[in-house]
Amino acid sequence: MSKRGMLIVLSGPSGVGKGTVRKALFSQPGNDFQYSVSMTTRQPRPGEVNGKDYFFVSKEEFEQHIREGQMLEYAKYVDNYYGTPLKYINDTLDEGKDVFLEIEVNGAMQVRSKCPDGVFIFLTPPDLMELRQRLIHRGTDSMEVINKRIHKAFGEIQMMQNYDYAVVNDQVDNAVTKIKDIIRSERLRVPRVMPDYLEMLGDSEK
Numbered sequence: 580m581s582k583r584g585m586l587i588v589l590s591g592p593s594g595v596g597k598g599t600v601r602k603a604l605f606s607q608p609g610n611d612f613q614y615s616v617s618m619t620t621r622q623p624r625p626g627e628v629n630g631k632d633y634f635f636v637s638k639e640e641f642e643q644h645i646r647e648g649q650m651l652e653y654a655k656y657v658d659n660y661y662g663t664p665l666k667y668i669n670d671t672l673d674e675g676k677d678v679f680l681e682i683e684v685n686g687a688m689q690v691r692s693k694c695p696d697g698v699f700i701f702l703t704p705p706d707l708m709e710l711r712q713r714l715i716h717r718g719t720d721s722m723e724v725i726n727k728r729i730h731k732a733f734g735e736i737q738m739m740q741n742y743d744y745a746v747v748n749d750q751v752d753n754a755v756t757k758i759k760d761i762i763r764s765e766r767l768r769v770p771r772v773m774p775d776y777l778e779m780l781g782d783s784e785k
């Protein structure tokens with residue numbers, strides 16, 4: 580039986596720097612994580628590419644995916660749906676490759692209940708003023724949307740205790756180093772969910 584890949588979930592409030600840290604991590608030599616492209620009903624921002632940044636779909640299409648059981652998780656976040664297509668995750672983990680998800684907290688907790696062996700990392704800002712500055716500086720959202728995102732961040736930060744690790748994104752390089760260390764040590768860990776060895780032996784050995 581070949582070994583399944585590792586599922587790594589990075590979450591944290593909008594604007595904390597999840598995408599920035601993930602791109603820096605992925606650009607490092609030897610990186611072999613597979614990024615799970617999410618599906619959303621949000622409008623694309625300038626420069627965002629369908630199929631690379633997100634799969635941009637209509638509300639009807641998203642709800643059809645939910646009804647058909649095609650989502651590993653999904654959540655409504657500030658007036659839009661966001662979710663993780665299930666097939667890519669299953670196929671990639673079955674191939675023994677490690678998959679990296681970058682999602683908000685409600686979705687992360689759904690993944691945690693379905694995949695308890697995943698590694699759950701919460702990226703936190705140095706403080707909420709800095710988070711607000713990062714969202715303003717990014718320049719992708721109206722002040723109304725930024726205020727909604729900051730409002731959500733209060734509750735999201737309370738969820739940090741439900742993660743395996745918390746990493747402060749003060750400097751991108753520091754956060755990347757810490758996440759690499761976490762993943763390295765997780766590779767050496769005994770699985771949280773033990774495989775069913777009797778099942779693996781097959782009927783003839785029982």
Ligand SMILES: Nc1ncnc2c1ncn2[C@@H]1O[C@H](COP(=O)(O)OP(=O)(O)OP(=O)(O)O)[C@@H](O)[C@H]1O
Nearest residue numbers: 593594595596597598599713716717748749750751
């Ligand atoms: N350590 C850091 N110090 C200063 N600025 C940062 C840092 N990390 C990221 N940023 C900046 O903060 C802004 C938000 O970053 P990013 O888009 O990566 O956040 P995010 O958590 O992925 O947001 P979302 O969840 O909305 O997709 C960007 O302008 C980015 O350049």
Ligand SMILES: Nc1nc2c(ncn2[C@@H]2O[C@H](COP(=O)(O)O)[C@@H](O)[C@H]2O)c(=O)[nH]1
Nearest residue numbers: 593617618653654661662663681682683686
């Ligand atoms: N539960 C999920 N959350 C997701 C997913 N993909 C992205 N996100 C999170 O949504 C917010 C807003 O994203 P933005 O691109 O509009 O800034 C942010 O926290 C993302 O991490 C997903 O598949 N599932």
